[in-house]
Structure formats: structure tokens, C-alpha cells
Amino acid sequence: MLNNKWMGCFSEIMTKVCAKSMMAVAITGVLLCSTAASAKVDIQHWQTQDGSRVFFVHAPQLPMVDVEVRFDAGSARDGQHWGQASLTAALIGTSTAQMNEEQISSAFNHLGAQFSSDADRDSASIHLRSLTRPAILKSALSTFSQVVSGSKFQPAILERERNRLMIALKQRSVQPSAILSKHLWHDLYGNHPYGHPVDGTLETVPKISAKMLEAFYQRYYVARNAQVSIVGNVTLSQAKKIAEQVTSGLPVGQKPAPLPSPALTHQAKKDVIPFKSTQTYYALSQIGIQRGEPDYAALFVGNHLLGGSGFGSLLMENVREKRGLVYSVYSYFAPMKVSGPFLIGLSTKNATAKEADQVVRQTLEAFLEGFSDSKLQAIKDNLIGGFPLRMDNNSKILGYISMIGFYHLPLDYLEWFPKQIAAVSKEDILKAWRKHVHPDKMVMVMVGQPK
Amino acid sequence: MSVAIRLAMFACVLLFGFSAQAQVSSFKLKNGLNILVKEDHRAPVVVQQVWYRVGSNYEENGKTGISHMLEHMMFKGTKTLKPGEFSKIVAKLGGQENAFTSSDYTVYYQVIGKQHLAEVMKLEADRMRNLVIDDKEFQKERDVVTEERRWRVEDKPESRLYEQFNAMAFLNSPPHHPTIGWMNDIRHYTAEDLRRWYRKWYAPNNATLVVVGDVDPKQVLKLAEKYYGPNQPEAISPPKPQVEIPQQGERRLILKGATKSPTVMMGVHVPTLVTAKTAKARQEVYALTVLNSLLDGDDSSRLTKDLVRGTKQLADAGAGYDGTDRLQTLFMLEGTPSAGVTTDQAEQALWQEITRLQKEPVSEQELKRVLAQAEAQYVYHQDSIQAQAMIVGSLVSVGLPADTVDHWVENLRKVTPQEVQAVAQKYFSKDKLTVGVLLPNGQKAKPTSGKFHAGGIR
Numbered sequence: 001m002l003n004n005k006w007m008g009c010f011s012e013i014m015t016k017v018c019a020k021s022m023m024a025v026a027i028t029g030v031l032l033c034s035t036a037a038s039a040k041v042d043i044q045h046w047q048t049q050d051g052s053r054v055f056f057v058h059a060p061q062l063p064m065v066d067v068e069v070r071f072d073a074g075s076a077r078d079g080q081h082w083g084q085a086s087l088t089a090a091l092i093g094t095s096t097a098q099m100n101e102e103q104i105s106s107a108f109n110h111l112g113a114q115f116s117s118d119a120d121r122d123s124a125s126i127h128l129r130s131l132t133r134p135a136i137l138k139s140a141l142s143t144f145s146q147v148v149s150g151s152k153f154q155p156a157i158l159e160r161e162r163n164r165l166m167i168a169l170k171q172r173s174v175q176p177s178a179i180l181s182k183h184l185w186h187d188l189y190g191n192h193p194y195g196h197p198v199d200g201t202l203e204t205v206p207k208i209s210a211k212m213l214e215a216f217y218q219r220y221y222v223a224r225n226a227q228v229s230i231v232g233n234v235t236l237s238q239a240k241k242i243a244e245q246v247t248s249g250l251p252v253g254q255k256p257a258p259l260p261s262p263a264l265t266h267q268a269k270k271d272v273i274p275f276k277s278t279q280t281y282y283a284l285s286q287i288g289i290q291r292g293e294p295d296y297a298a299l300f301v302g303n304h305l306l307g308g309s310g311f312g313s314l315l316m317e318n319v320r321e322k323r324g325l326v327y328s329v330y331s332y333f334a335p336m337k338v339s340g341p342f343l344i345g346l347s348t349k350n351a352t353a354k355e356a357d358q359v360v361r362q363t364l365e366a367f368l369e370g371f372s373d374s375k376l377q378a379i380k381d382n383l384i385g386g387f388p389l390r391m392d393n394n395s396k397i398l399g400y401i402s403m404i405g406f407y408h409l410p411l412d413y414l415e416w417f418p419k420q421i422a423a424v425s426k427e428d429i430l431k432a433w434r435k436h437v438h439p440d441k442m443v444m445v446m447v448g449q450p451k
Numbered sequence: 452m453s454v455a456i457r458l459a460m461f462a463c464v465l466l467f468g469f470s471a472q473a474q475v476s477s478f479k480l481k482n483g484l485n486i487l488v489k490e491d492h493r494a495p496v497v498v499q500q501v502w503y504r505v506g507s508n509y510e511e512n513g514k515t516g517i518s519h520m521l522e523h524m525m526f527k528g529t530k531t532l533k534p535g536e537f538s539k540i541v542a543k544l545g546g547q548e549n550a551f552t553s554s555d556y557t558v559y560y561q562v563i564g565k566q567h568l569a570e571v572m573k574l575e576a577d578r579m580r581n582l583v584i585d586d587k588e589f590q591k592e593r594d595v596v597t598e599e600r601r602w603r604v605e606d607k608p609e610s611r612l613y614e615q616f617n618a619m620a621f622l623n624s625p626p627h628h629p630t631i632g633w634m635n636d637i638r639h640y641t642a643e644d645l646r647r648w649y650r651k652w653y654a655p656n657n658a659t660l661v662v663v664g665d666v667d668p669k670q671v672l673k674l675a676e677k678y679y680g681p682n683q684p685e686a687i688s689p690p691k692p693q694v695e696i697p698q699q700g701e702r703r704l705i706l707k708g709a710t711k712s713p714t715v716m717m718g719v720h721v722p723t724l725v726t727a728k729t730a731k732a733r734q735e736v737y738a739l740t741v742l743n744s745l746l747d748g749d750d751s752s753r754l755t756k757d758l759v760r761g762t763k764q765l766a767d768a769g770a771g772y773d774g775t776d777r778l779q780t781l782f783m784l785e786g787t788p789s790a791g792v793t794t795d796q797a798e799q800a801l802w803q804e805i806t807r808l809q810k811e812p813v814s815e816q817e818l819k820r821v822l823a824q825a826e827a828q829y830v831y832h833q834d835s836i837q838a839q840a841m842i843v844g845s846l847v848s849v850g851l852p853a854d855t856v857d858h859w860v861e862n863l864r865k866v867t868p869q870e871v872q873a874v875a876q877k878y879f880s881k882d883k884l885t886v887g888v889l890l891p892n893g894q895k896a897k898p899t900s901g902k903f904h905a906g907g908i909r
Contacts, residue, residue, distance in 0.1 A: 023868070037762070040494075061493045062830060062833055062834060063830055064830050101760065102751070102756065102760075104749045105749070105751045105756075106751050106820075109749045109751040109820050109824065110751075110819065110820050110823055111823060112824045112825075112826055112828070113827070114824040114827075119776075128486075129831060130827075131827055131830060140785070160759075160760070160763055163766065163790055164759075164767070164789075166790070167712045167766045167789070167790065168766075168862065171709035172709065173895070174709045174710060174711055174894060175607075178881050227760075274666070276709065276894055277709075278601045278605040278606055279598070279601045279602060279605070279606055298513060306780060309542065311526070311535065312539065312542040317535075320595055321534075321535060323590075323591070324593075324594030324595050324598075325598070326598050327595055327596075328602070339787075347598075347601075347602050349572035349601060378542065378543050381544075382541075382542045382543060382544075382545055383545075384544035384545065385544055385545020385546070385564060386547065387545070388494055388545075388549060388564055389495050389496055389546075389562055389564075390497040391494070392493065392494035392836065393836070394834050395834055
């Protein structure tokens with residue numbers, strides 16, 4: 001909500017292609033960096049007494065630890081109260097039976113510990129980063145555990161956070177990229193639980209009460225629906241204690257029923273939303289695949305070639321480098337609990353919006369016809385050679401083990417997936433893409449004054 | 452709890468929150484290239500960054516943003532590489548690469564498996580002296596930069612406010628213009644302008660090589676001698692000492708745009724470690740840094756605690772100050788008023804926090820929190836080799852010693868409550884204040900077919 005530009009210290013940094021990742025996160029809210037790495041990460045896995053699944057990587061080099069508790073409690077569990085999953089996560093850490101809001105934030109901040117909570121469509125996560133100096137870690141974990149299992153939902157705090165959220169939602173109604181995202185998910189998913197905005201709408205948010213949040217918390221923030229991921233300078237036996245400590249206050253509860261699958265087929269659609277901006281914001285999209293899809297490696301490698309690898313990709317070459325139409329153009333699959341979107345996105349001046357659309361469609365269709373072996377080899381070299389970079393720090397490792405746990409991927413996923421990539425052939429890629437991607441049935445959304 | 456705000460704070464504290472222990476090996480080649488190497492053996496990975504001491508604060512009127520335009524052209528070929536080939540080679544090696552331009556430096560980097568360091572050094576050394584700027588490639592890329600400006604600024608009213616706010620706060624010195632440049636200037640660059648700018652600034656004696664990762668510093672030096680050593684130095688004329696004229700009276704700007712929530716930003720001119728010439732003046736910079744953390748270091752700090760959670764006048768509030776800028780800079784305050792609160796009231800609420808800092812010395816308890824955060828951030832930032840390289844690279848590129856980081860926390864620790872009070876009194880006065888207000892222009896997105904109705908199924 002804030003204009004954060006000058007709050008960071010490198011104000012006004014310009015990057016060549018940073019648009020890609022920002023847009024992706026804004027639209028899908030899921031972990032997209034879905035490939036893997038060298039065989040160096042040793043993941044320990046067990047369950048707590050009450051049935052929470054735990055994933056741990058010992059990383060002793062820095063005196064710090066990350067602990068994340070993640071629940072199947074994203075906005076897909078909102079029911080008709082759109083925004084309640086997000087508000088529940090937002091109010092975690094604002095009150096417990098023993099501590100008020102100021103005491104909680106002060107307890108973390110005086111230790112230099114970082115606490116955050118967040119929800120996306122599939123899940124809600126609560127995260128702690130702390131130094132591992134014993135006195136600090138003990139105190140940080142004690143507050144964290146209270147907050148995870150003992151959060152209260154004060155009507156006055158809800159009111160305040162609701163008012164702030166309403167301002168943000170109003171603001172999004174005049175931001176072209178946010179307008180695009182909202183329409184896109186609705187066009188693709190309709191009344192499916194993925195179809196509404198994670199934070200709810202101006203109509204639904206006012207109807208949410210503290211009692212609803214309390215009930216949502218009681219139902220979904222339970223041990224059997226929880227997963228704990230730990231990376232850092234703690235031993236296995238310490239990690240076991242930490243996992244028990246942070247989940248022991250949770251009710252045992254039950255996992256919720258699986259989400260319904262969205263209807264995979266839809267008609268081609270053009271959704272143009274007039275808006276007075278200098279650029280047209282554009283997406284060409286369809287429903288894609290879920291996590292665990294057997295064709296994923298073939299789709300993933302193909303996507304890197306099409307639009308997933310910045311300057312190595314066909315879209316960047318055709319839309320930016322050859323024609324100068326955009327600053328950023330990208331494509332991705334966002335595999336989720338049930339089938340998430342496949343999307344191509346860009347923004348270009350209004351006068352070239354239709355031209356950009358044509359170039360995107362031509363590029364996609366030509367890609368589905370085939371591509372050179374040298375391009376495929378270059379992309380595979382990039383992916384395989386780049387594995388070590390994908391897990392060279394604690395933050396990235398935490399992201400991976402959390403993904404492996406939440407989406408029930410095999411524990412050796414990080415070794416298995418690169419092998420899959422190496423083995424994929426051009427035929428595998430074309431077969432998988434022709435099976436899953438249908439250019440004649442895609443949804444196109446434009447926000448702006450396209451010409 | 453807003454994660455976005457925390458992340459923004461993290462980005463900020465990251466650069467301030469370091470203390471002793473950094474082990475940086477420092478070398479200098481005969482051709483003037485500075486080299487800084489930091490070992491981190493956690494993964495078989497290395498980051499190479501080349502920092503040129505040129506950015507938008509080096510530019511002249513009429514050609515604003517040309518440093519950033521040149522950054523784009525650096526990927527468009529050399530005497531021996533075709534346009535785009537640099538990126539293709541790095542990609543094939545499994546590397547990630549990019550570049551960015553700021554007010555005082557332009558930076559190119561690759562993150563890559565350590566076994567490929569020599570190859571990316573060879574590439575980077577090549578484009579330091581052998582860039583070819585082709586007219587046609589240049590024209591296409593200039594279009595790309597205009598699209599970048601539209602995307603970053605033109606369709607974001609908050610960005611336009613910030614840009615015009617700076618133009619008003621800095622009347623005669625370079626931060627007057629935006630790093631990306633004014634649109635009209637971008638449209639009128641010529642390829643020859645770019646070639647001249649490249650020849651003027653891109654040379655080993657105007658650059659710093661930073662390498663962080665699973666490397667041996669002596670090996671890095673050997674490689675650097677081999678690849679960068681043959682590059683000839685250039686006669687570099689430092690930029691003129693442009694100093695902002697003193698502000699005499701409040702300045703105020705109102706901008707109307709496609710926004711639903713008004714915002715207000717305020718700034719006063721303050722020194723940095725570079726502009727401060729005496730030990731006493733540098734101590735003021737540390738006091739201002741502490742003051743910044745007191746206002747907006749974490750969610751226990753005053754703006755959030757008092758104005759977002761306390762009186763609830765603001766929906767969001769922030770402060771910002773970078774004490775390592777090369778030129779005189781701004782201490783900024785910003786707020787988004789809550790529903791029913793005017794921008795005038797938001798402005799008064801923010802100023803009230805300044806008045807309080809001027810009147811009352813801060814408690815030891817609050818100072819302790821600031822220091823605990825700074826110490827923890829020092830450990831956390833080491834999780835990223837990129838962040839480590841950024842910190843030393845940015846310090847050296849504005850003319851500060853690399854070991855500024857080694858003494859950061861101890862310098863913060865020396866700051867007394869009286870010193871915080873003194874800088875609050877000295878630098879914050881209404882006559883020195885610049886205020887920018889963003890107000891809604893009434894624009895809406897028109898309703899369309901894809902309507903939303905609450906309460907579907909399930």
C-alpha cells in the first residue's frame with residue numbers, strides 16, 4: 001500500500017527484467033521457482049505427536065534459523081466470506097490470551113526476530129526468523145508458539161485492519177495490473193474457490209466478523225492440517241523439540257476435504273476493460289496443471305523456452321528484442337493444489353497492444369509446431385547448470401521444503417526433478433504442450449485503451 | 452500485520468544493519484580497477500558484480516536517464532559478440548544475470564556456478580572497453596526504455612508524485628531528475644550520445660569488481676589480472692561539485708491522478724556520510740539513521756505504533772533515509788490517511804512525531820531495540836551472497852571505505868538520546884520542508900462484462 005520506493009535504500013533502482021517475478025507473484029501468489037537442485041540438500045521428515053508433518057534441513061553455517069508453519073487455509077477455503085482467510089492470517093500475531101498487540105511486536109522486535117503471516121489461494125503461512133543464540137531463540141520461540149496456537153481475534157483490531165484493507169482494495173480498483181488480475185482469475189475460474197481475489201472484495205470484506213475469523217482459525221489452524229518447515233543452525237533433536245513446541249497448542253483437528261477440480265475446458269474469450277492508462281496491460285491465459293502433474297517436467301522445460309527464462313526465451317526475443325514493444329514479457333505455469341493457471345503476460349503502449357497480442361499468439365503457435373534442437377539444448381543447459389543457484393541459501397531451501405511438503409512431492413524431488421529435465425526430449429515437450437495448451441480456447445484480458 | 456511493509460523495512464535495514472566481522476579482501480590492479488572479494492563457502496556458487504561510478508547524478512540536463520539507457524545497450528554486442536550473445540552465453544552456463552542503474556552507480560552482475568567465474572570475467576572485461584552501439588539496435592532499445600518508463604512511472608500516480616516531489620526538493624542539483632530520465636529526453640537520445648557517454652565513464656579506473664562466493668581471493672585476483680588487466684584506463688574527469696542551494700521556505704506540490712486514496716510525502720535535506728566532512732558531522736548521520744529506525748525500523752516503531760495502531764489516523768506510514776548517498780539527500784516521511792482523515796491531518800500527525808522527537812529524548816529501551824535489530828540484520832543479510840556484494844559495492848562506489856560496514860553497529864551504539872534530539876531539532880523545520888500531496892482525479896475503471904458478485908457457491 002505504501003509507496004515503498006524510497007523506503008528501500010537503493011531508491012530508484014532500474015532492472016532490466018525484474019518485472020517478471022513481480023507480476024508472477026502478484027497474480028498467483030504461489031511459489032513459482034519450481035525446479036530443483038543438486039543432490040546436496042538433506043531433508044529430514046517426521047510427524048509430531050498430533051500429526052503435523054515436519055520438514056527440516058540442518059544449515060549450521062550462519063547463527064540463525066527459519067521456522068515456518070503452513071496450513072491448508074488459503075482463500076480457496078473462504079466459502080462465501082471472501083477475504084476471511086486473508087484477514088485471519090493478517091490478525092495472527094495481534095493478540096493472544098496472555099499478550100496484547102504491542103507486547104507481541106515488542107517481544108519479537110527487541111530480539112531482532114522477524115515475524116510475518118500471510119495467505120495465498122492454497123495456504124496460510126506463519127514465519128519466524130531468529131538468531132540461534134540460546135536466550136534469544138528460546139524467547140522468540142516462546143512468543144511464536146503462543147501466537148501460532150493461541151491467537152485471538154479482537155473486534156477493534158479487525159475493524160482497523162478492515163479499514164486499511166478497504167483502502168487498499170479501493171486503490172486496486174484503479175491499478176491496471178490489479179484490475180487485470182482480478183478479471184483473469186474470475187474469467188478462468190468463475191465460481192470455483194480460486195475464482196475470487198485472495199483479499200476479498202469491497203462488497204465481501206465489510207461483512208466479515210471477528211467470530212468468523214475465530215471459527216476459521218479453529219477449523220483450519222489445527223495440527224493435522226499443519227506443516228512445519230525448519231532450516232538453520234539447530235540440531236535434529238532441537239528441531240524435533242521446536243516442531244512439537246510450536247504445534248502442541250493446536251487442536252488436533254482434521255484436514256479439510258480436497259478442493260474441487262475446476263472445469264478444465266472453456267471457450268475462447270476476450271475481456272477488454274477500458275481504462276485511461278498509457279499502456280495496455282495484457283494476459284493470455286488458460287487453466288493449466290496441478291502440482292504433481294506427470295507432464296510437469298516437459299511443460300516446465302518448454303515454458304523456459306517459450307517465455308520463462310527472460311532473455312533466453314522466444315517471447316522476449318520476438319516481442320522485445322526484435323520489435324521493441326515491451327519492457328517485460330513472460331509466461332508461466334502456476335501449478336497449485338488443483339489446476340492453476342498458465343499465463344502469458346506483458347504491458348505495452350496502447351498503440352501497439354493489438355500488434356503485441358498478434359506476436360504473442362504467433363510465437364505460441366510456432367512454438368507448438370516445433371523449435372530447434374540447439375535452443376532446447378541451451379535451455380536444458382541453463383536449467384541443469386543453474387541448479388546450485390536455486391538453493392544456495394536458507395531462504396530458498398525453506399521455500400523448497402515447504403513446497404515439497406505442502407504439495408506432497410517426493411522427498412527426493414530436488415534430485416529427481418533435474419534428472420527429469422535432462423531426460424526430456426523435444427517430442428515429450430511437444431506432446432505435453434499440445435495436450436495441455438490450447439491457443440484457440442484461451443482467455444485474453446486487456447486493461448487500457450488498446451488500439 | 453502487513454508483510455509488504457515488513458519486507459520494505461527489511462530491504463532498508465538490510466543495508467544499515469551490519470556490524471564487524473566482514474572479511475573483505477581488497478586489491479587494486481595497475482590499470483586502476485578496484486577489486487573486493489568476500490568468501491562464502493556455503494554453496495558452490497559465486498556472484499560477480501562490476502560497479503561503474505556513473506549514474507543519473509552524473510548526468511546533464513537534456514540527456515537525463517542516459518546512464519540507464521547505456522545499461523540497456525551493454526547487452527547489445529561488442530567487437531566480438533553479437534547483440535544478445537552475452538546473455539545467451541551466461542544462460543548456457545546456468546547463470547543468472549542482470550544489471551541496474553541508480554543515482555550514483557551502474558551495476559552488472561552474474562550469479563553462476565563457481566567453475567564458470569573465469570568465463571563471465573572474460574565477458575564482463577570485454578564489454579568494459581569494447582562495446583559496439585549499432586544505430587538500429589539502439590532505436591529498438593530506446594523504444595523498450597520508453598515502455599519501461601510507462602510501466603514504472605506514467606501509469607503509477609505514486610511514482611509520478613515521487614518524481615515531481617524530487618524535482619521540487621532539488622532545484623539545482625542532480626537528484627532533481629529521475630534515474631530513468633524524463634520521457635522527452637529519452638526520445639531524443641542519439642546513438643552518438645550513448646557512445647560518448649560510454650567512452651567517458653566505462654574504464655577500469657572508474658570501476659569496482661566485487662566477487663562473493665565459494666572462491667579463494669588470490670585466485671580471483673589472478674583471474675582478474677588475466678581478464679581485466681589488459682583493459683586500458685581512461686582520463687576520467689570527476690563530475691562538478693554540484694551542491695543544492697539552501698531551502699528558504701516551505702515548498703508544496705499537489706498532484707491529481709488515478710488514485711482512490713490520497714497520500715502525502717514530506718522531506719527535509721540532510722547530510723550523508725559522504726557529504727559530512729568532520730567526525731562530528733558524521734556522527735549526525737548515525738543519529739539520523741537511529742532516528743529513522745525509531746520512526747520506521749520495525750512494527751514497534753513510532754509511526755506504525757502511534758499513527759496506524761494508536762490514533763488510527765493513518766492506514767500506512769513510513770520514513771526513509773539513506774546515509775550512504777553520494778550527494779546531499781532527503782529524510783522522507785510518508786503517509787496514507789485512513790478513511791475520513793484529510794491529507795492535512797495526516798501531515799500534521801506525521802509532523803507531530805517529529806515534534807515529539809525534538810522535545811523528548813528517546814528512552815534507552817527504544818535504542819536497545821534499534822541496536823538489537825541492527826545486529827540481527829547483520830547476520831540475516833549474510834544469507835544472500837547478492838546482498839553481501841551489494842553492500843560493499845555500493846559503499847565503495849560512492850567513495851566510502853569498504854570497512855564502513857565493519858563499524859556500523861558500533862557507530863550506532865555511540866549515538867545518545869541527546870544527539871537524536873539534536874538532529875531532530877537541527878534538520879526538521881517547517882521552513883526547510885517539501886510537501887507532496889496526491890489527490891484523486893475521479894477516474895474509475897468502467898464496469899464490464901466480468902462482474903463480481905459476492906457469495907457464489909461453497
